[in-house]
Amino acid sequence: MIDTELYSMRLREKAIIPSERKILIARLAGSEQEKDLTTSVNCRGYGRIRHFRLKQHTDWSQDPLPILPAAKALNYTPDIVLRTQVFQNAACNWRCWYCFVDFDRLSADLRVSDYFTTDELIGMYLEDQNRPDVIDLSGGQPDIVPEWLVWTMESIKKNGLEGKIYLWSDDNLSTRYFWQYLTSEQRKFVASFPKYARVACFKGYDETSFSFNTLAQPKLFNQQFEVYRDLLKEGLDMYAYATFTAPPHAGLLDSMEEFVDRLQEIHPNLPLRTVPLKVEAFTPTKRRVKAKQEESIVFQHEVHTAWIEQLNKRFSEYERNLPICDVPMVL
Ligand code: SF4
16 A cells, blocks of 8 residues: 555655756656557657547546636637647656556656656647647646646746636645645635636545555545645635546445535535546556456446436536536635
């Protein structure tokens, strides 16, 4: 099991050079992940264009992120295929077996990553004549190095692009580095930066599923809620994902009821800003999936049904059909 506190610190030591304002970015060229990409990597092998599409599933909820919030902010029609420029920092403190990133690209491994300033990253992005209007700071776990977001915002501002780009970042809710390494002025700068939103992922719906998915200690499941609440309190525009893979078990309805209660303790509308993420196979995950994981991929459908039941019980049809970006959620 991962010692999250210690491993986060060790990763951070390699994942950032504060004095040079440099962040360790994963090289996607040559990775297993690259085989799953529908477009070739860009930015000299350290970035990629990702297309997000609104898909209707017969057996799963629709994932409207980040399409609807970005489309609203940029005045696009909501049915567009959203093109985004993705960069991945090369460090994550957890090891979800379903992660579509190669584990060496999460380990601050200097053989498959390199240091860049955010001016250099934004510079590479600007070289592309057909660049998207959306930048996605992904990972890895971007909040191992929360300065990355602040410096990116500063680089965007310096290039006169403030308010013209939709900026999206991911978070696995594993650390409190947002408070530890950013000043209150920097946190305010982040919260008030135009057209920025963050999606944080709840890695399971109870301690067992959380630990099964991440290899982190079960008690850290609870910390995810605290970190999410505090980010919302800072004034960030927040969304959420939740993964539902778990070893099959009894008492599912009670577990799900408690999970949705806890989301609503943060904000009554948080379940409407939470998207269940269907776990699927990717090239890097093939070697990691054993019988238990296979079972959990099947079981996630039962968990998803329990989730839908909770939403149906707690929200009207009108509320459930609101576009996710129109669900009010301010603390
Ligand atoms: S937290 Fe995210 S980046 Fe880290 S291993 Fe899990 S899915 Fe991958």
